[in-house]
Amino acid sequence: MTESQRWFLLIVTLILGALVYMLAPILTPFLVGALLAYLFDPVADRLEAAKFGRTGAVVTVFVFMTAVLALTVLLLLPQLGRQIQVLLERVPMIIDLVEKRLVPLLESTLGVDLAAMDLGTLKSMLAGNWQQTGSLMAQLAGGITRSGLAVLAWIANLVLIPVVLFYLLRDWDLMMARIRMLLPRYLEPRVALWANECDEVLGAFIKGQLLVMLALGIIYAVGLWLVGLDIALLIGMLAGLASIVPYMGFIIGIFVAGIAAFIQFQDPMVLFWVGAVFAVGQALEGMVLTPLLVGDRIGLHPVAVIFAIMAGGQLFGFVGVLLALPVAAVIMVLLRHLHQGYKSSTLYGSAQVAEVELLNTEADE
Structure with missing residues (x-):
């Protein structure tokens, strides 16, 4: 590209970014x-x-x-x-459990004094006010x-x-x-290639991953319902939504479900069945759901997903959250091509040639 073409693309990108920022509320x-x-x-x-x-x-x-x-x-x-x-x-039962079992366990294990935690006041406030909130x-x-x-x-x-x-x-x-x-004719082939690669990434994360999230939510909800958990649907949906990041739904779901099941049944054995539900769900995700619904398409790294969503929300609010994954996919494709360009450049190649020459010199000596 010529210098004027580069400036044109930069100005268009800046104008589009400014329009998104100003028009975000609508x-x-x-x-x-x-x-x-x-x-x-x-x-x-x-x-x-x-x-x-x-x-x-x-x-x-x-x-x-x-x-x-x-x-x-x-x-x-x-x-x-x-x-x-x-x-x-x-909620008051949860606070009771923390106050009577978890706090003494932490005090005896870690040797710290947690008496400063005013859990009684918090419990009284919640117990007195939750009924007033209604549905x-x-x-x-x-x-x-x-x-x-x-x-x-x-x-x-x-x-x-x-x-x-x-x-x-x-x-x-x-x-x-x-x-x-x-599109300018000199850019159309390259932009079409990038668009196809972006569609591959988005297809893996927006199309395939949404189906995986839905399937996992159903599996977790049904499994916890069979265990007898009263809030099985709520926890199943929470774990399914958190599964947009690999393993995040499993971690959050088994933690929340374990606490809820122990409070409801007061029996440590129920934790085994909760663990079995999430183990089955994780096995189905790895062996059936992800290969079938996502396949071997290239997806975004979990850390990239978290950062993109948080950065988009911080910069543009809910609109930024909606734009986060598409923009992250575009950036990922651009970085991949930038990496390929660097590997084929003289900047990278010259160092490689120098290293080969050094090895050849050492071998001759």
Whole structure:
């Protein structure tokens, strides 16, 4: 590229970054719609190949998504509300367990004085106030309804997401072709290569990993339900969501489920069954779910996922969280090509040649 072309690309990148920063408050429904369009475009393409027509394929996808969403709301949300209420009721029991068993154990093991921890006051405060909070859903709804503008913005975003999704999904392939045609001809082959590699990375983490998270959430919830845990669904969903980072769902899930099971049953043997549930889930993830749903596609490193999400949230809020993985995938692809360019450059090659010459000189001596 010439100097002017480099400056042009830099200016365009800076302008796009500034626009994202300034328009972040209104970008959420558009980004959510774009993410859903990206996820369901392969489904629409397959239906279109089966003689549905693009609009018919999009309508079919919409009907399926609406049915799944309605089923989730009708079946899962009431159960989650009840299980959250059960969890709130047991908070004083958790504090009792910490105060009477864990604190003495730590004091005798570590030789430290933990008497300064005022757990009794905290327990009394929680025990006296949790009943007044009512249902968590009702509390959230009450907080929202106190602000008319917040309600209107929330409803507008909810209504806008399916509208944006419909039009993006209907015209997705056409938009991608037009964007490709708008690229400068000298950049188009390289950008197309990078885009394919980014799609491979995102496919592994957004498409494949979401399915793995859903499957693990179901496995953990069903397994803990068979154990008899009252808040099995809540913990299963928490562990499934945390599984976006490999092993994080297993660690968080077995820790939270172990505490909840011990408090509910007061029997150390139940910890064995909780461990068995998560061991089976981890084995299925490694041997079945990940090879089947993700395959050998290149994914993002777990540390890169954590850093990208935290950095995106810090810089751009919720919009940054939505943009974190796509941007991380692009950066990863660029760094890979930069590494390849460095390995083939004279800067790297000259040192390599010097090392070979030094070895040859030492061998002659």
